[in-house]
Amino acid sequence: MPNPPTIKEIAKRLNLAASTVSRALHNHPRIGLRTRMKVQELARELQYEPNQTAIFFQQKKTFTLGIVLPELSEAFFSAAISGIEDAANKSNYMVLLGQSHDDTIREQKIVEIMKNHRVDGLLVSLAKNTVDYAHFEMLRKYNIPVVFFDRIPNMPNIHYVASNMESGTIQAVSLLLQRGHRVIGMINGPEKMIASQQRTAGYQKAMQLQRLKYDASLNVNADLTKEGTRHAMQQLLAHKRKITAIVAFNDYVSQDAVQYALEQGLEINKDITFVSYANLPLSSYMAFPPLASVEQYPYLQGQRATEILLELLSGKLAPDQYQQIVIDSRLVMAPGR
Amino acid sequence: MPNPPTIKEIAKRLNLAASTVSRALHNHPRIGLRTRMKVQELARELQYEPNQTAIFFQQKKTFTLGIVLPELSEAFFSAAISGIEDAANKSNYMVLLGQSHDDTIREQKIVEIMKNHRVDGLLVSLAKNTVDYAHFEMLRKYNIPVVFFDRIPNMPNIHYVASNMESGTIQAVSLLLQRGHRVIGMINGPEKMIASQQRTAGYQKAMQLQRLKYDASLNVNADLTKEGTRHAMQQLLAHKRKITAIVAFNDYVSQDAVQYALEQGLEINKDITFVSYANLPLSSYMAFPPLASVEQYPYLQGQRATEILLELLSGKLAPDQYQQIVIDSRLVMAPGR
DNA sequence: TAAATTTGCGCAACCGTTTGTCCAACTATT
DNA sequence: AATAGTTGGACAAACGGTTGCGCAAATTTA
Structure with a gap:
């Protein structure tokens, strides 16, 4: 043939x-x-x-969704994409992939190519330094809907799905309080990040719920590098009040912090207890996993974002019914704790 | 507009x-x-x-590559896909994604859909229980080239890129021998897996190089579950000869084994030393990372497989010039060891 | 200056499918 | 038996771009 x-x-x-x-x-x-x-x-x-190409051409539709995200090999994104792919396949859509490597230029290029490939819609998680959104604005002219997830632009009238770190943080701090910890340190991220602010807010609210005073000096900002974390640990361990538990920004930070604590002769889960935010699918494989982790549901985020996009495409949702979904993060206990 | x-x-x-x-x-x-x-x-x-869809239709070409693999969220595959995507983009190809979830039925369905979407070629890593290759044979009729990677079918006349575990294993065992270890245990995978056989062969050859005798009772097959690993560890630690080092099938197994060893009161890197195979991009974040890891270069595998596919598509490579690339695995020291 | 080339562009077909419209042949109604 | 209504299918255009061929005008060659 x-x-x-x-x-x-x-x-x-x-x-x-x-x-x-x-x-x-x-x-x-x-x-x-x-x-x-x-x-x-x-x-x-x-x-x-x-012949699908003929049909695509004739119908001006490709049944293809474009995905633009920073880095496929990050656990968070690969879980998200997994959710996207599953949701898309359920509706017989295919998924076209592009990674920006956290580079705005590449991101723009990918969006351009995807537009030319006539994807029906786009799912986007921003490169970390993208501040100019012209390449997304442009898509409006072509009536290509976009749903952002996780890393969303500061821009009116968009669809997005993101997670709220506050709820999980409240739960995390509450758990520690309930277990008797009274002096809880937090290794937070850069001050300007929304995610950091949400963590701080969660910490404050959890304290407030127990009518306890929030001590800002226990909440230190770090830059998420190994050195930054060690420095933050040093600061926390030198605190005048004796810290017995630490909420770490994420599992990477948590591991670096644990390592530092071990070096200082502390016994994990006895002298000091950790709670973290799950970036990794394998905290269960760590030698000293955190007591509990705040789960951000990347798979779910991807799935919900895709569902919204598909509803937009099927007309079930009008383009100007802006969907802004916030998925609450949630504390998950480490197995066996 | x-x-x-x-x-x-x-x-x-x-x-x-x-x-x-x-x-x-x-x-x-x-x-x-x-x-x-x-x-x-x-x-x-x-x-x-x-309008690309018009061009695709007219030229009977879509400049799109289909990728079929088991699970996106596995670190190995997300690294591979990253390599694929980068190589494809360099030649202005897009990448269409599908995950089989290790289910042969889904795999067949995805291949079918991709065929209908008229992808120019396919990159495939098999679902683990796929034994019937009819859905791939079918692609020959449509002149859609396929390059397999990592998990390749037992089938003549195919293109593939895979890694050989033997070389890295030789290096791993040799390193341990050089450091004075004489009784080295191996937690291997299921006996029938090619990957397990290659590890065994590597172990044997490394011993042979030093004119040492290979002791088969030190090499135990496990099923890669946590329980299987614990059982294997139990077996090894009860060995009549005192084992001072262990080669673990992969980082997951390694972590389970480390945990078991800790429970038994052993001190890592003193009483017992581990070497592993890198599935995870973050062994550096483990509390007790293996001394060294055998790297399988998933990014490179994806990249090479894509390059071959592109050469096939551009005609630089004839369809019957079957490319069968084996990338040697290599031992990589943990940072600072 | 006539013939031969070259240059510059238009015409039309084609890729495979969908869809609005038209038409012939039945079937039913009175 | 003449008219109206229904049924089953053909015709053709359209989607947007590419490409072989033809043809006139401009240019070169003899």
Whole structure:
């Protein structure tokens, strides 16, 4: 078989018009039962498969979703993409992939290429330094809907799905309080990050719930590097009040902090207890996993974002019904604790 | 702008034929410089972008590569896909994604959908229980080239890129021997897996190189579950010869084994030393990382596989010049060891 | 200056499918 | 039996771009 059979082929063999064959294959009521059967039988026999590229062209639709995100190999994103792919497949959409490597230029280029490939819609998690959103604004002109997830732009009138760190943080700090910890340190991220602010807010609210005083000196900002974490630990361990528990910005930070604590001769879960935020799918594989982790549900985020995009595409959702979904993070106990 | 400008638009505005515009945009020499300039200027002005779906249809080519693999969220695959995506983008190809979740039925379905989407070629890493290759044989009829990577089928006349665990294992065992270890345990995978056999072969050859005797009872097969690993550890630690080092099947197994050893009161890197195979990008974040890891270069595998596929597509490589690339694994020391 | 080339562009077909419209042949109504 | 209504299918255009061929005008060659 040099080239696959076409509708015209079938039409010729049965002395029918191409249009008739097309309708017969779609069970159009205007086509008689007899011819319908004949057509479908021959189609099966020839293993006819519609040429999707022709259909895409004709329908101006590709049943393809573009995904733009910083880095595939980060656990968070690969989980998210997994959710996206599953949701898309359920509706027979395919998924076109592009990673920005956290570079705005690459991000713009990918968006451009995807636009030319005529993806029906886009799912985007921003490169960390993207501040100019022209390449996304441009998509409006082409009526290509975009749903952002996790890393969302500071921009009005957009659809997005993101997680709120506050709720999980409240739970985390509350857990520690409940277990008797009174002096709780927090290794937070850069001050300007929304995610850091949410963690701080969560910490404060948890204290407030127990009518305890929030001590800002226990909450230190770090830069998420190993050195930054060690420095923060040093600061916390030197605090005039004796810290017995630490909320770490994420599992990477947590591990660095644990290591430092071990070096200082502290016993984990006895002298000092850690709670973290799950970036990794394998905290269960760590030698000293945190007592509990705040889960951000990347798979779910991807899935919800995709569902919204699909509803936008099917018309179930009007383009200006802006969906802004915030998924609450939640504390998850380490197995066996 | 309801719909993007087309070639016909430009033609009409300039009183030219569509064919002339098309050629002008492609810098066809038969078109005069003056008209060429005029066309290109107007095109720029209107922000003309060729409709790729039309081109795909016309050229019977989509500049799209399909990727089928078991699980995106596994570190190995997300690194591989990263390599694939980078290589593809370099040649202006896009990447269409599908995960089988290690289910053969899903794998077949994905291949079918990708065929209908007219991907130009496929990159595949098999679901672990796929034994029937009909869905791949079928692709030959449609002249859709396939390059397998990592998990390759047992099938003649295919292109593939895979890694050989033997070389890295030789290096791993040799390192331990050189450091004075004489009784080295191995927690291997299921006996029937090629990857397990390669590890065994590597172990044997390393011993042979030092004219030492290989003791099969030190090499135990496990099923890669946590329980299996604990059982294997139990077996090894009860060995009549005192084991001072262990080669673990992968980082997951390694962590479970470390945990068991700690429970038994052993001191890591003193009483017992571990060497592993890197599945995780973060052994540096483990509290007790292995002394060294055998690297399998997933990014490189993905990249090489993609390059081969692209050469196949560009005709640089004939379809029957079967490429069977084996990338040697290599021992990498943990930082600071 | 006539013939031969070259230059510059238009015409038309084509890729495979869908869909609006038209038409012939039946069938039913009175 | 003449008219109206229904049924089943054909025709053709359209989606946007590419490409082989033809043809006139401009240029070169003899």
